Amino acid sequence: MKKILSMVLAVVMLASTLSVCFVTSFVSSAEVETVNLDGTTQWEYIKTAVDTAAPEGWTTGEDSSTDWVTGTLPLSFGYDHFECYARTSFELTDAASISVMKMDVKWDEDAIMYLNGEQIWSASGYRDHAFLEVDLSEHADKLVNGENILSVQFRNVNGGSLLDLSMEISSSLVDSNGYLYASGATCYNVGFGGAENVLDWDNNSCCGDGPDTGNIVIVHYEDTRTIGEVFISCKNEGAPEGGGAWGTYDLYAICNGIETKIASGVEAWADGVTVTLNGAYNADSIKAVITSWNGSKWSNIADMGAKPAADGAAMATRDADGNAILSSVTFQNVYYGSAEAILDKNNATCAGDMDKSGNTFILNYTSTFKVGSVYIECKSEGGAPEVGACGTYDIYAIKNGISTKIAEDVEVERYAGTTVTFDEATYEAEAIKVVITDWYGTNWANVAELSATAAADNAPLATYGVDGQPVISSGVTSFPFNGLNAVSNILDGNNGTCCGTGFYAGMSITLNYANKIYVDGMTIDCKDEGYPVNENAGKAWGTYDIYVVNGTVVNKVAANVEAWPSTYADKPEGANVVDLGATYPADSIIIVITSWNGTAWGNVADFSVDVVANPTELAKTDVDGKPVVISTSEKLTNDWGDVNSINNMLDGNAHTMWGTNWYADTESVHVQVNFAAPQTVGTIGVYAMNEQAPASGAFGLYDVYVIVDGEEILVKEGLEAWPENFEGAPENAGIVALESAMEIDGYKIVVTSWNTTAWAGVATVTLSEEVTVNPADIDGDGSVMIGDVTLLLNYLSGDESVVLENGVGDLDNDGEIMIGDVTALLNYLATQTV
Secondary structure, three states: OOOOOHHHHHHHHHHHHHHHHHHOOOOOOOOOOEEEEOOOOOEEEEEEOOOOOOOOOOOOOOOOOOOOEEEOOOEOOOOOOEEEEEEEEEEEOOHHHEEEEEEEEEEEOOEEEEEOOEEEEEEOOEEEEEEEEEEOHHHHHHOOOEEEEEEEEEEEOOOOOEEEEEEEEEEOOEOOOOOEOOOEEEEEOOOEOOHHHHHOOOOOOOEEEOOOOOOEEEEEEEEEEEEEEEEEEOOOOOOEOOOOOOEEEEEEEEEOOEEEEEEEEEEEOOOOEEEEEEEEEEEEEEEEEEEEEOEOOOEEEOEEEEEEOOOOOOEOOEOOOOOEOEEEEEEEOOOEOOHHHHOOOOOOOOEEEOOOOOOEEEEEEEEEEEEEEEEEEOOOOOOOOOOOEEEEEEEEEEEOOEEEEEEEEEEEEOOOOEEEEOOOOEOEEEEEEEEEEEEOOOOOEEEOEEEEEEOOOOOOEOOEOOOOOEOEEEEEEEOOOOOOOOHHHHHOOOOOOOEEEOOOOOOEEEEEEEEEEEEEEEEEEOOOOOOOOHHHOOOOOEEEEEEEEEOOEEEEEEEEEEEOOOOOOOOOOOOOEEEEEEEEEEEEEEEEEEEEOOOOOEEEOEEEEEEOOOOOOOOOEOOOOOEOEEEEEEEOOOOOHHHOOHHHHHOOOOOOOEEEOOOOOOOOEEEEEEEEEEEEEEEEEEEOOOOOOOOOOOOEEEEEEEEEOOEEEEEEEEEEEOOOOOOOOOOOOOEEEEEEEEEEEEEEEEEEEEOOOOOEEEOEEEEEOOOOOOOOOOOOOOOOOHHHHHHHHHHHOOOOOOOOOOOOOOOOOOOOOOHHHHHHHHHHHHHOOO
């Protein structure tokens, strides 16, 4: 194989050698060997026609081909059809010590990877939108001393093409005592002792100064590690007067230039102290600051090291001061000043740009927290006003990629800065964003300091942002969304962005709210692109159905809403604005594209809701005429009751059901539905699912209750459970006929017995305002049997205990109950007709 990498490998080996030399005083017997393949690594490749055989021996460098082309990754050849064979090489001096082989890779398509001629990884299809992390450590035994060859074969027969990867190959991360190998150390404010003294595990040497506080030692690591423990010790000299500890240290984890305090007031002892952290911290360095010193000599650090956190250890969410932990800082439209400049508590430094608004600063945190306050400070420079504010800022909380405005037009004072406190309600955030909206100075629209504090974990969450829109907890897109744009794009008020897919219907978007809201209208907008042409000219871009989700119940609130871009000059007046005509409770809103006439992008560009803060009346029925449900409850006899949700018995589909297993515990298996507004009901139909029918008889029995003003009223005991229209079921089986129509607030159904070997449950419940009475069912048990004849005869004989109302018993419909009705009833029993 051509030695195309000799210079690169020489640099790699030199860096490796320097690393080893630098830490030999830490553990003299250990050597760290690391190779990183990245965008600077030289590869060579051959591109051939599809299904053309590779050069023989190409994965081991034994081929004789001279057609190799040299380059770096990524490799892409557009939409051409081809086979590509690519390889690179690297040198190792101690292959047996390698324990880590990790790769980030994107490919398009059908990639196969070899190490020294042996296959170690493959993947069919393609992944070109994001890197996939692959752990190849199990193949470290295929590495050899000297030259190693990494080879990748990929091809293209559909769409575009791509190969891009990086790889870390390294020996053990820790020494024999379990401490991470360091790549170096730095001392500040220290008058004697080299930095290596804190890496040698020799308590007779140290890095320090006179008996003063403020000395700092930083231990560096080659890359970011997750640490869970820190050891630190001082030299046994100049003992403190009166005994006790020599002094105290504060410890910090540094990651991407951001310092997080991980321990404070750690006592300094000559024998050292091990600090177990309150969670796992990401760190590329650890830092110790001497905060007090009681000894008569040498405020110092003799040794310091960190141990990795245990596998699976939870990441810390708060630092030693209780603040949310930062992971990084990012800027938009900002052209000077580093990230740490806004974190250094130094008003003389800042990050910003010339005098213009739109500069954006984002603090990214390692975990979600509740925002208690946000502090902003600007630098006093560039012709800012002599007194008063430098400018105004908007503040956003970002969670799941969705920004919620939590404060606007915040004026920031030149010297004192401004703190925005959220007392009554707070916001969950994984990042805080600050945007400069106006600038009063003639220079440097900037942020000098930016920080956030966490509210108490039990602090209430805000329902709305300052713009009046409800706070989104997450946004979910479902098939066939193709990742064109993020859900947040439909919340940004910008018609130029959208969340969509190819030009076909069926895409749905779900917006999940942090708290329950009450909505009576909405505005929906699509992007002005791919407008309808030909036979669809002049028509709307498409249509949407809109649903609100409340608990486990989905209600359709609007159907076939026409999709028009707000920017389209010929859109009808009032297009995109949906008046629901009533107020609905909602935990989530689902938008479904039901048709699309455009030539591109079945999409939603923007979406907002009209909310009612304190509704006095809620919608009674949805657009399909079904009752709007405010809440539900259920009790099952097993742990897997979520096999089917309550919503299944409300969907009108007898092939789905709510239920439990078949050994139902009587009087405990039940479902309750509570309406948002009272419903007028005369008849209730309760049906079972048609599965594993019993040998004979009904599937089981239900007790049926209606709920009125919080009271449960039994309206049918022992109702026979049958599937709707089940052959062999009695007439009107499953029907509960109330004596008269009544307003109810909900209903409850209890499974009291079950005769089949599967699924005690309720498939469908139907409600009707009409009172449906079978006049032949004298005893009201849902079926006509000989007992009905007995009751009718008792009634005719003058038995006052038998009361017949609402036409029951008048089988010949002559307005009175006479002996002719007995004859009609007997005929009914004989023929099942009256």
